[in-house]
Amino acid sequence: MMNDHPKSASWEMDRLATLRRYDILDTPPENAFDRITSLATRIFQIPYAVISLIDDDRIWFKSKAGLSVPEVLREPGLCASVIDQDGVYLVESARTDARSQRNSLVTAEFGLQFYAGAPLTTHEGFRLGSMCIFDQKPRTFDPSQSAMLADLAAIVMDELELRLASKRVIESLTHLRLEQAKVEKLEKVVTICAWSKKVRHQGQWIRFEDFLVESLGVKLTHGITDEIAQQLLREAGLSVETVSQ
Secondary structure (H helix, E strand, O other), X not given: OOOOOOOOHHHHHHHHHHXXXXXXXXXXXXXXXXXXXXXXXXXXXXXXXXXXXEOOOEEEEEEEEOOOOOEEEOOOOHHHHHOOOOOOEEXXXXXXXXXXXXXXXHHOOOXXXXXXXXXXXXXXXXXXXXXXXXEOOOOOOOHHXXXXXXXXXXXHHHHHHHHHHHHHHHHHHHHHHHHHHHHHHHHOOOEEOOXXXXXXXXXXXXXXXXXXXXXXXXXOOOOOOHHHHHHHHHHOOOXXXXXXX
């Protein structure tokens, strides 16, 4: 896992590219994530729990318990601060904490006071967002509670990874079906030898007449075209009139 780091443009570009790879932004609610936020409110006996994802200019909520807004601006944002460090980001009393006094959820009517957020960290060490809880009154938060919140964040990441893996499996199966359809289409093509007029069927060259009978169930009778008949007569030095006589 990456250590605490200063903000850098290259790291942020890689982080955003990783977030895009999960194809999760602006997707509808999903029970797998809603169960986690609901569970968080019960574990910590707190009214608000959110799974947030940090986009380039906004904080988008994949799941939210107790909150109605779908997103907020990224700066200044408490969830955005979570991705700048490892471990739980904790604000026990926002009005007395200089880090949060500019946040709109703190200064506006909502009046946020307590905030705790654990980063959603990929295997490569990119922090995509946070599993966070908050309240409109100050709270204390001990190390065991921080550990439980970090565990919930890990479960969220497991769900994100599972979702991504399922998406890739579906894409692979779709690709296989398309390739199979191409093969089946090719199998319908009949290869005929230009010289012998034999047909390539099931790995063997067979007479065209045999192919029609065995594969298509066609009953054959033999005849001769007018063009061929006239050619044969000419080669024999005869004419149609002579034959008729």
